[in-house]
Amino acid sequence: xxxxxxxxxxxxxxxxxxxxxxxxxxxxxxxxxxxxxxxxxxxxxxxxxxxxxxxxxxxxxxxxxxxxxxxxxxxxxxxxxxxxxxxxxxxxxxxxxxxxxxxxxxxxxxxxxxxxxxxxxxxxxxxxxxxxxxxxxxxxxxxxxxxxxxxxxxxxxxxxxxxxxxxxxxxxxxxxxxxxxxxxxxxxxxxxxxxxxxxxxxxxxxxxxxxxxxx
Amino acid sequence: xxxxxxxxxxxxxxxxxxxxxxxxxxxxxxxxxxxxxxxxxxxxxxxxxxxxxxxxxxxxxxxxxxxxxxxxxxxxxxxxxxxxxxxxxxxxxxxxxxxxxxxxxxxxxxxxxxxxxxxxxxxxxxxxxxxxxxxxxxxxxxxxxxxxxxxxxxxxxxxxxxxxxxxxxxxxxxxxxxxxxxxxxxxxxxxxxxxxxxxxxxxxxxxxxxxxxxxxxxxxxxxxxxxxxxxxxxxxxxxxxxxxxxxxxxxxxxxxxxxxxxxxxxxxxxxxxxxxxxxxxxxxxxxxxxxxxx
Ligand code: SF4
Ligand code: SF4
Numbered sequence: 001x002x003x004x005x006x007x008x009x010x011x012x013x014x015x016x017x018x019x020x021x022x023x024x025x026x027x028x029x030x031x032x033x034x035x036x037x038x039x040x041x042x043x044x045x046x047x048x049x050x051x052x053x054x055x056x057x058x059x060x061x062x063x064x065x066x067x068x069x070x071x072x073x074x075x076x077x078x079x080x081x082x083x084x085x086x087x088x089x090x091x092x093x094x095x096x097x098x099x100x101x102x103x104x105x106x107x108x109x110x111x112x113x114x115x116x117x118x119x120x121x122x123x124x125x126x127x128x129x130x131x132x133x134x135x136x137x138x139x140x141x142x143x144x145x146x147x148x149x150x151x152x153x154x155x156x157x158x159x160x161x162x163x164x165x166x167x168x169x170x171x172x173x174x175x176x177x178x179x180x181x182x183x184x185x186x187x188x189x190x191x192x193x194x195x196x197x198x199x200x201x202x203x204x205x206x207x208x209x210x211x212x213x214x215x
Numbered sequence: 216x217x218x219x220x221x222x223x224x225x226x227x228x229x230x231x232x233x234x235x236x237x238x239x240x241x242x243x244x245x246x247x248x249x250x251x252x253x254x255x256x257x258x259x260x261x262x263x264x265x266x267x268x269x270x271x272x273x274x275x276x277x278x279x280x281x282x283x284x285x286x287x288x289x290x291x292x293x294x295x296x297x298x299x300x301x302x303x304x305x306x307x308x309x310x311x312x313x314x315x316x317x318x319x320x321x322x323x324x325x326x327x328x329x330x331x332x333x334x335x336x337x338x339x340x341x342x343x344x345x346x347x348x349x350x351x352x353x354x355x356x357x358x359x360x361x362x363x364x365x366x367x368x369x370x371x372x373x374x375x376x377x378x379x380x381x382x383x384x385x386x387x388x389x390x391x392x393x394x395x396x397x398x399x400x401x402x403x404x405x406x407x408x409x410x411x412x413x414x415x416x417x418x419x420x421x422x423x424x425x426x427x428x429x430x431x432x433x434x435x436x437x438x439x440x441x442x443x444x445x446x447x448x449x450x451x452x453x454x455x456x457x458x459x460x461x462x463x464x465x466x467x468x469x470x471x472x473x474x475x476x477x478x479x480x481x482x483x484x485x486x487x488x489x490x491x492x493x494x495x496x497x498x499x500x501x502x503x504x505x506x507x508x509x
Contacts, residue, residue: 040406040422044415072415075260076366076406081380097264116414117261121269124262128255130224139413156229156451159490167227170253171276178276181320182269 005058012059022095028085029053035079035089045069046108049079049089056092065105070096071113102187111201112143125179128169144203216341218332219281219289220248223296223443224256229451230293230443232487236472237292237334239486243479244342244350248290251281257299260410268313272320274303278329279321288330290337292472294442295409298367300331301374333368335441335471336377339385344392352480354394357502360469361398361435362386363426365445366406380404386439386471393478400433402426409444412452423448424456427464436498437467439474446470450492467495477504 015026029050036048046068047055055064064070070093079089100107100114107114116139123135169175226234241248254277263270278300281289291297307314308327318324338347364386369378378385381404387397405426408419427449430438440446450468457464473486473495483505488496499505 040408041418044418072418074366074406074408074410075264077370078366078404078406081370081372094264094267098267101265110415113411113414117265120259120261121265124256124258124273128253129227130256130259132228136413155492159492169255171255174276175255178272178320179269182266182272185316185320186266186268 005060009059012061014059014061014064015056018056018092018095018099021099022088022091024088024092024095026053026056026087026092029057029087030085032084034082034084035087038078038082039073040076040078041072041074044072049073049093052096053087053089053092062105064096065100065103066108068107068109069093070100071107071110073097098186106201112139115139115143115199121179125175127166128171128175129167131166134166142199142203144207216245216337217247217249217286218337219284219286219329220250221254221257221277221281221289221291221296221300222250223291223293224259225293225295225443225447229447230470232490233292233443233446233470233472236470236476236481236486239476239481240334240338240472240479243476243481244338244347246337246342249284249286251277251284251289254280257296259295259299263299263302268316268320270299271303271306271317274300275307275317275325276321278303278331279323279325282325282329288332290332290334292334292441292443294333294365294368295444297331297333298370298375301376303327304329304331305374333375333377333441335368335385335389338475339389344388347389347475348392351393351478353478353504355390355474355478355502355504356394358395358474358498358504359398359434359436360390360395360439360474361400361430361433361437362390362403362439362471363430363445363449364403365440365442366404366409368441369404386441389471390439390474393474395474398430398433398435400429400435402429405429407445407448409442409448412444412448416452416455419448419452420456420459423452424460424462427453427456427466428462430466431464435466437469437495439469439471441471453493465493467491467493467498469495 031050031054033050036042036050039049042048052064052069073093075090077090083089119138123131222234258270258273262273304327307325364383369375369380369383372380383403390397406422407426408422412419446468453464476486
């Protein structure tokens, strides 16, 4: 893909928004690449972590927010621990994901990860503690992977690794308030925790994949 | 010693044996673990990548619940919960607009005053390895283990403040106290891909497979962990790793608390070994650490 970096993108406020949002000074990065060298997920990413940092410096907001990289980051903090310029790269990845949710930019691939996060949070909001059956069921349903982990699940039940019923939460109201108020203060578009486009994308991708396999 | 105990979601589901064995260890050593009443999920990874305020508010809510108990310190076994609770504390110790927002969300003031510890820290540093050594009844002689710390226990150092980020020694030293041998291996803090267990299973299989391979190459007979996510990725997914990469790993993934409990003479039956996908009992029997029929 060809990019044209112009005066406009460089002067774009993206870097400033990011620096204000997470307090990390991206300008200090001197592209040593140490963050990417230790990144366990780098082999799956479309841009390496150090490239993402460079792209931020150049104001390439759209490319960064729609990259797969930001969603593939496992928040393992290896990059942060090793950066010689003391840039918290993992925190920057966090900020980028939150920003992508806010601006509703959908990644160019691996769309099941943003979907999973939202399902997870919905699960917590409803039950207070993670209710695995609900989480797995909902995720499989909405991502189109209906039979994923069907071989593992019965063993998990037998070994009582996952329960069948959710926990009854006595803090339910307090919990709802926490979610509602955090969402409001953060302008997180919480009302659209599961936006249809994301679900549609996932489902259609899975079905197209299945049809191609059949051919 | 009395602690407010925060088990976390995993220890009530996929990692029940961790919860049980930790309680057994605590009982044997006279450490009181009082579970925080009605604790809620700490939000884990999905919270902090979706909404920052939420990712702080959820752990702080738990810390506020703990504050109402008699205990002054919170202890948890889950490395991820530990990391989130510590992060929340660090965040709340600063003073600014964001902290005010959190207090507004929760309707209560909080300044990071409830100390948070990992159970490993309690054993090694508070109770003390020396004290522990005097209590060991059954030395785990002949057992060669790889201690695996994962990402969240020691990263970042200024958040968890526990051990070295790149070359931690806590579990290794603990294993030597128990009489086991901790092998030298380079993957102590490598990532297992925890949060992608469901979404990107392939990636988890690759990362976990590499970790298993390295431990195997360095001569470990089992991997010792302190995180429920590491355990479930390495243990539950091991059969899938074997299938995908045509391997024959049969590597038990054991919680450090289970081994401590065994060394302290706790009955094997109470430690939930039957819940593991890769059964550690044959290995333990071979090393004459446990005797009874499985
Ligand atoms: S390690 Fe730090 S300085 Fe080096 S490329 Fe990464 S962010 Fe830039
Ligand atoms: S925190 Fe994310 S970007 Fe950094 S090393 Fe880990 S996976 Fe890579």
